[in-house]
Amino acid sequence: MTRTDRIPMRTTSRITLLLLLIAGFALGRWAFPAGGKAPAASGESAAAAPAVEEIWTCAMHPQVRLPEPGQCPICGMDLIPADAGGGSSLGPRDLRMSPDAVALADIQTAKVVRRTVAHDVPMVGKVAYDETRVSTITTWVPGRLEKLFVDYTGVPVRKGEHLVEIYSPTLFSAQQELLQAIVAEKRIGRSSLDILHTASTATVTSTREKLRLYGMTDAQIEELVARGTPDERVTIYAPTGGIVIHKKALEGMYVDEGSEVYTIADLSKVWVFLDAYESDLVWLRYGQDVRFTVEAYPGRTLHGRVAFIDPSLDDRTRTVKVRLNVENEDGLLKPGMFVSAVAEARLSDAGKVVDTNLAGKWMCPMHPEVIGDGPESCPECGMELKPVEELGFITEPDGDPVLVIPATAPLLTGKRAVVYVKLPDREEPTFQGRVVTLGPRAGDWYVVEDGLEEGETVV
Template structure:
């Protein structure tokens, strides 16, 4: 090879070497820019307070970078402050992409609707049975089929009875004895005869004769061989239990008459709806027979025992039916609207401070007295389960039903921070009362004026879980997470510490565990609800009285390093 050729080869090799070096540096720079610094470099740049967690198992906590003991993934840094563990900050664009919507926490009376199904039935108090007062033979039935509408006093049946004929003969003999009395007769005898006449007349009435029939027999002086039985009240004949020529005994049923001008509607109420139902409430219902028409009634009875098979209780409603449009056994769909006060108590302005008959709910008076129908003493609406107007109190604290995330025993909401520079949402654990329609009553954990997330809360919670923060499924747990061996055994972590709050920070009284709020991701307990508002107004004033906010003097130990040191000691 010539000298020129050898120089060209050396030059080409040099250029190739330079090119490799340049490509290597460029590749390293790109890789560093894309994947970020290594775990070791991050560890050098972070301070000793940084906590490391697993994005798949947020309950894992470590003081140094490494791998998750449960899944082997690289741990990620987590802020150590309690406030950061309960809040999530995002950009305006991210909030718009998540379609986050908020709603203010308000105090107002809410109305819940209880929907029930049932059917129309007879009013048992308006059913009459026509029976035979004396033994005999039915010679004629004036009403010979069911479904006939009768009026009070209509003749129903003619009955031949030897016993009745004998009683009439005794009565006529007594009438004749009274007629034979003279002014000269003994007063004692006259009084005895007249008493016998009155007793004989009463006997005829007890055997089924009316007062008019007894007077007619007395005037005519003749025995009536047949007894005519009349309808005791108006209504519809729903049963016919006899036929002509049939012999009957005393008490034998002949007809059953039902007055359909007032009916019952029997509804099935689920046990979860029983808390909203009260005696005397107004009920609206519809039926397929009359589409679009709404009928109204009043609750007159709530069954005190649930059906064990259907898990429902019968609710009886009194309904006026003057035009007879409603028929027994019609299926209905009913609605009861109950207004709810603080504490979940039912209120009804129509019955506030009124007096009601416990047997007839339609009888309502402004003062104590007796029922115009049955004569029973009236009772107050409070005795029937209504909240009196004087103690109904302020309206309850209410949030939309879409705001809380509920896990069964725990409920959380996300509250927006109006003072933050970027959209910030903080987790609050709340204690919910009953659900009232599209709202939940909040017993503790929020205050009026705050804004809760109603749309997008689950997305925020998912991001909180990914970042290893406190979330719906990851409640606050002190101490390190269990290792893989403890996880396999089902251990839930170390027991609670000894720094447990026992006294209210505001008043100094013993705490009530049902009265608490959440501050900086931790629960603070109080002796009464009034102390909560006082604490939230100046929280820094009371923090030194709370053991859960006192910083431990000893730095947290890494359980993996501690186990390694213990192993070296054993060696």
């Protein structure tokens, strides 16, 4: 692959070039009113000048034609050589300049090259709960809330810790049913009638099941059977560790089956929602690494991977929500924290993300943070991991590069982009204006989608 180092074009020389181009067209029209034949020399200075001598003109005032370099009598600009030689193959968009004029205008050219382009996409957003890790603690039996062991929100709980004690007459009678069924089963067990035996065993099984549905654990049921006396209180334990984020009930309240008492969020993984501008979407892909900082830990860089890009745009802000899945084992990130993020996007030709760190890796199609070395199944969702290449990644540093031109090359006129291409095999530098289709801008480069070939030279 060839790479051409580009010298940034100075603004002044760009303006000069533009003026030259305008002047060039004007001059062409003036010099060849019809048919492309040079008219007889007119005007004192032109007539006096020998045929080989160059004529000097002003880029702003093409009517000024003087035999020697100097300043324009109208505006004082330095004159440039007016090369109106009668070349044959100039198209309507073509512009020929003498080598002197090219040098004078300080015109820089660059080759159209293929390379991977990088672009930093800055975004801001907020830490949020991982919605798949939020569980609601509900009562499984009607009764009265005797004791709430977590008094306020924000308290961390561990898996298996007691949360609620409920006084429940319903549960009390269900426990009695089981104890009676067990007594009956034992009595019938001594009789020889099989049919009675089967029926009593079924009753024990169904009453046990009822207690399980009321939220009693197997251990609690065994304890009840061993004790032999019912207890009208039942304790609810935390099904998962996390932070109590909502407390919806008060001690002493009467509740029905299915009433919500607490909401617990497991913060070992969190979500970060970022706002991306419409124009930045081209740079963002599933699974992409995004680094970010939060105010609470200045100077500390955290990472997450793009798990979801909202398919619809927020009408008001013209932004799209981008969700990161972030590991938070140490609990540093708290929901609501403001996040300032940067996605360092490297894009290839097919719009794929270049990430050399993922070479040979496999990723879950649903959980980009789950990365493995082979076809394992995702611990989060059980899906088979896929090779990252199948998920739109390129892992070679220079794989599948895009066609680019220097960002200073195109003249952008609202809807259209025009590039001056240096035509090859011409004795004198000749430039052709061409309308091209550009992709996104990436720093010093514009991605070219259509209109240019690799190796062409642009101004």
